[in-house]
Amino acid sequence: MNFATQRSAISLHGHANAFSNMLQDNQRMQAYRIAIEKLVTPDSVVADVGTGMGVLTLFAARAGAKKVYAIERVPEAAELARQNIAANGYSDTIEVVVGDAETIRLPEKVDILVTETMGTIGVDEQIQKLAGTFARNNLKLDGVAIPNTVHAMIAPSDFSHLTHALQSSPVIADFDWSVLKALPGDNNMAFRMPETKFVPLGPPAILDEVAVGMTEVPAADPLKIDLVIDRPGILRSFVMWFEANMAPSLDPDLKIVNYPGRTRASWSCGIFTLGDPAPVEAGDTLIVAVDTGRRQHSLNWSLRWMKKTF
Known part of the structure; x- marks a missing residue:
């Protein structure tokens, strides 16, 4: 293993550790999964802003979404999401997009925006600015966001x-x-x-x-x-x-x-x-x-x- 490969492996390991508490939070995971399952239809196009390991995109794909975009600005996390999505057999439905949510223009407008850019008090990870800018450029006029408020x-x-x-x-x-x-x-x-x-x-x-x-x-x-x-x-x-x-x-x-x-x-x-x-x-x-x-x-x-x- 060369230095670059080793560094990438360490970064992926670090991201996996960072997401472990989130995956074990039943309140968090159940709330997102139920909301996604309630809102997604076979015609839905979904975008997950700040996808991390891609878990919420897997919920959307499993719920029957036509297309899911996994938006992630950190390349190491995006690679982890890509591997996780492939392991679950949803590479044809979910497309990982590496970039800044505020500047990305998707090839189509989405019906549902999913994001978990919430901090200790909810508003302190720029959810208003990130989701608002992304929605202006990529969310349909009658689209919905999870969470809503x-x-x-x-x-x-x-x-x-x-x-x-x-x-x-x-x-x-x-x-x-x-x-x-x-x-x-x-x-x-x-x-x-x-x-x-x-x-x-x-x-x-x-x-x-x-x-x-x-x-x-x-x-x-x-x-x-x-x-x-x-x-x-x-x-x-x-x-x-x-x-x-x-x-x-x-x-x-x-x-x-x-x-x-x-x-x-x-x-x-x-x-x-x-x-x-x-x-x-x-x-x-x-x-x-x-x-x-x-x-x-x-x-x-x-x-x-x-x-x-x-």
Whole structure:
């Protein structure tokens, strides 16, 4: 095996490992498969944006689609998808296309756009921009997207077992991190499911809503939201997750939700921890501004300002 072949094999192995959690996420896989099976007909032309290993394209082909396009910008992942599709006998139905979803022009318009470009809060892997641009160029006017809508949710929390991310590891606890703590962004984020049942300090609110494939330019960050406290406690964090509605016109209950403490999804929730926890009472209102990173393939948020009213 020469160096180039060895490097390719290592890359393919890395991609396979990256997708393993997704394949083991029954909520994710079942929701996509059911939605695809409900919407695909023998006349359907389907495109999967960000196909990865091509699993969702296999669902579409098995459901009887006439033609399926597997769009993938990473050559190693595209090769893995191509091999996986061939192993399952669908090379005649599924065509792997290597390229950027925002610039690709398929030889025909598609009936169904499938994508799983969702991050921790749903909107933070550019699903709005990627799917919107691809749909403008390649989706029929009466075409549909799976998922149909994605909601980024936020709620105030009193998680007592969480600390600032820079204080959570005993390996680095003996250093002074005051400079980094003063910066906004990922340094004070945790991405793990809580070990205890999640009971928010107030009702969850929709921070952002994306109609997948319908709009392509997200509004500028930060997004402001009013959060209401409905039980007394100590405000220690804000928790964020997403709700993806897969095929609401046919099955309103078919969703993917990474709500903390529920059935484990391959996505963790996001937890923004406050440096200075504050007591709150029922009826208090918090005005929060969040950077979601919707214009980049990353999550970069911060608490811009907070106000307590009586």
